[in-house]
């Protein structure tokens with residue numbers, strides 16, 4: 245496996261879009277395709293052109309986008325599907341037919357012989373029209389093994405360029421996957437690709453074992469999206485292949501987080517924070533013992549062979565219930581706050597008290613605690629002092645917000661419209677800083693603390709300045725607009741303090 249070259253085939257735009265509830269616009273698909281090109285993916289399955297005129301046009305626009313990667317379209321073993329791929333100008337046609345008994349019987353209602361004939365005719369038609377061809381035996385892993393080899397041999401004979409072994413319903417375990425690919429590789433000479441589903445959470449493990457056994461191409465999606473429980477995740481597969489096995493891919497791993505976030509935003513499928521490689525917590529440390537170790541040497545509690553820099557992530561020391569003094573001292577010092585041992589112990593103890601009430605500690609909390617303990621608590625040096633916030637919203641007017649504030653003693657007013665009252669109010673807050681507003685909203689979360697319509701809205705904000713420094717702040721208020729505005733003002737004040745204190 246060391247130095248083995250593995251081709252990355254991304255199917256975010258085809259199987260990924262089959263995620264229940266996900267529907268991407270052509271413009272979003274094109275943007276994702278450009279991002280996958282920047283990421284260094286070798287081949288993308290841009291869609292299933294026969295499925296709609298819109299999909300055909302979208303695949304065609306990706307084929308003509310001047311990307312370095314190869315564009316592939318999906319087709320059943322039907323002439324009309326293959327023609328739709330030709331009309332989309334793809335270089336690679338991926339044709340598939342069910343081979344397992346259950347799917348032969350209940351989907352296409354064909355005999356073993358008929359399936360082989362349809363597969364061979366489809367491959368020949370694609371090759372006769374001068375395109376590259378990949379053939380998938382759908383539900384391969386539940387297909388009679390001897391029959392599966394017979395199908396693959398027939399399409400290889402017909403001129404197919406790549407065969408794909410899909411674990412369509414995700415029933416393989418890694419050892420079985422290894423044996424199956426070994427057996428196929430012993431009989432087939434063209435490249436072998438695998439497409440693993442994640443029904444039992446084994447898609448990445450099965451893909452890795454397939455590569456160990458002889459596959460040279462993996463089908464993956466960004467954030468592991470796809471039918472049911474999804475497909476093998478690109479980031480996890482690529483990082484395991486390269487960092488653990490020492491295999492080679494063309495992926496520029498430093499764009500993994502950026503790509504994951506784009507797909508998260510466009511699909512609306514949010515990643516759990518503990519998602520490997522790209523999740524918010526992938527390089528976050530809260531426990532005192534871990535944080536102390538990581539602050540000394542990151543390899544103590546991180547894999548080392550995969551760093552945040554390698555995947556475009558950031559290491560974070562998070563304060564909370566499990567914090568120790570090393571982490572608090574480092575967080576204070578990075579904000580230019582120096583404390584003695586006694587003060588530090590007091591700050592740690594107050595942080596734990598807040599966290600024990602179930603609160604997530606933000607930088608603003610730390611700053612407030614430190615200011616109180618060090619006797620510097622004062623709002624005098626705040627950049628923005630909020631005076632008034634008013635919003636108008638409804639079904640016959642554009643949501644509009646007016647914000648009045650003192651900016652270092654000077655009264656300033658800003659008015660803005662937005663897609664909703666929160667958007668309008670946050671835009672107005674940012675506008676009161678005029679030219680000095682160089683902050684980027686990096687994170688914005690709203691949670692309802694209690695159950696009913698009168699619930700407290702808890703807004704958590706991450707704000708980043710031009711130098712990449714991020715501060716976090718929050719506010720809770722029964723009024724969702726006020727909670728959002730207060731959290732943003734808290735974050736802006738804190739970032740300003742950090743900039744001026746350093």
Ligand SMILES: CC(=O)SCCNC(=O)CCNC(=O)[C@H](O)C(C)(C)COP(=O)(O)OP(=O)(O)OC[C@H]1O[C@@H](n2cnc3c(N)ncnc32)[C@H](O)[C@@H]1OP(=O)(O)O
Pocket residue numbers: 259262292294295296319320321322340341342351352353382412471
């Ligand atoms: C495992 C996978 O991910 S496979 C890809 C699955 N993706 C999708 O289905 C998304 C896009 N699909 C679609 O837009 C539609 O299903 C279409 C346009 C492809 C077909 O639509 P319809 O003609 O309305 O058929 P419908 O979807 O209800 O049924 C599927 C038909 O395809 C047939 N079929 C399924 N797979 C294949 C195949 N590989 N080769 C030939 N025929 C096939 C089925 O037997 C069924 O045919 P029937 O109408 O004669 O019974």
Ligand SMILES: CC(C)C(=O)C(=O)O
Pocket residue numbers: 259340380382383408410411412413439441
């Ligand atoms: C079309 C094939 C490769 C597929 O998506 C599957 O079998 O899961």
